[in-house]
Amino acid sequence: MTTRGLADRLRAAGFWVLALSVSTLAQAPAGVIRGRVDVKRSAIPVGRRPNVNDIGMHAAPDAPGERRSVVYLESAPSLAFPDVEPQRATMDQRNESFVPHVLAITVGTTVDFPNSDHIYHNVFSLSTARRFDLGRYAAGRSRQVRFDRPGIVRVFCEIHSHMSAFILVFHHRYFAVTAPDGRYQIGRVPPGRYTLVAWNDGSIKESRAIAIGEDGGPVEADFALR
């Protein structure tokens, strides 16, 4: 699915929020969705772009966490926005890598982009969900961007073409970034029927229907992404 396609679906999730009953869900016990995402494909080693112009060898950049996936509800229940406090997140620039490689946030979150390297970086994105260019700034400095629209934001460094990352912006809080072993947990999900989506690195995703019972019991959902 293209970035724009997912953005549309994430927007649709917002409409679902309004469509569902607030009072019913507020009274019901919340459930937990948990499981494991197994990325079956072999990790693609993405190194530097071959640059014949350079004199001398470069240290290999840190391996980004491309195995990390994001699991989220495609259509969110009402009361999806109980947290009205402005959220804050950080995407560091360290050893010529964005850390974390995948960041999942809610709409309205401000992300800090500190530069922890001793060289310049220039963070930018041309994604329709958020277009920005932070310019060049030195080590120890940080700049921030507020994300006000749902969608996938691909982040790059203008100076180092091997640096890239994803920011997934949701209209709701029913999402989780998997742990290094692939495990995830989405908590406080109101009873109802949902579509659960597992996404990895912009190229693969898989969805399935799940139901949270009235008793709010945990639901197990494992994914094998190929």
Add this chain to the structure above:
Amino acid sequence: MLTLARLAVLLPLIVCAPVFATAQELPSRPISLAGGRLTLGTDLSISATPQHDEGAWFNYTDYERNALRLLRLGVTADVRIAERVSLLTEIRSENGGAPTPYALYLRVRPWSGRAIDIQAGRIPPTFGAFSRRHYGSGNPLIGYPLAYQYLTAVRPDAVPATPDDVIRMRARGWRPSYPIGSLEIAPGLPLITAFRWDTGVQVQVGAGPLSASAAVTTGTVSDPRTRDNNGGKQISGRVEWQPNVALRFGASAARGAYVADAALATATVVNRSGGGSAQQAVGVDAEYSRGHWVVRGETIWNQWQVPTLSRRLNASSGFIESRYKIFPGMFVAGRVDRLSFSELPTAGRSLTWDAPVTRIETGVGYYLRQNLLAKGAYQHNWRGGGLIRRRGLLAAQLHFWL
């Protein structure tokens, strides 16, 4: 017939095809194969101008192509042979011509704990800053700096008999001809070519704020060569100092024999008290960047000795360029550039040995994707000699890389 070189250029496109098909969008990362041991990248650019530059030849290169009207397909490969040994190559095809290895060298880091690298083969230039930039994304404009592209009246394979022969070739760098040496029609030399790399061995020492590199090569900065044509080697060196992340200074020097043996032998017969056959160049460069600004400047002083002339042919060039991003994905850029020449007295008068040139180029760039850049530029040239003394040129370029 599909030659090996053509196959090498086409291979990444073949590999990319399934990526295009499944992702329904342009790939953005280099292609990694064999568990990361082989990394392939590509550079595709097409430059076009609605105007002809024939007659003036302001933008023609020593590859005899118009730099503003160029289809270029390049494939770069990094083969990791061992942990500290790599083979790097770039194979290019221009205007549909036969692919040629622009770069092909072995890179070795002998000691893991020391920032010393040795490169051997067809290596990146040691001299100057511009020629080591990425030719597409590193050049905010479409044209090249005069020192790296504009063809002067000096030839490596043909030599003037008198100063008058040189003066007659003023502003005719596209096709200078001389009575000694080759009688074939061929272009002259730029001060430093950005279109061909030399063959030899290069060592870089240091990392961080101070680094130095030195090379011994077969050709010279104006005439890099795969096969030696005169038995002389060029020695070049460069020192780079980066006091902070925003600022970088560089200083370069090079000296080597540029006149071909065939021309030199005839010239020696004509004039035994010859003036030498070396090219020597010195350059300084600087770059400052901050926020959405990048400012670069480079100045080069160059001297060609001519075996039949007691006077040496000096040339100097300097440019300053700047790029400013006006909003995400869009920038404006400009470059002011000057190439001037020393005076050469003849029997009746004293003129600069080639016609000085001034160039101003401004442009705008727009990123359609992070690795797909569209540029438009206007370039104006003024020249102090020749039949055509000024010419304005519009140009556009589309550049894709991964």
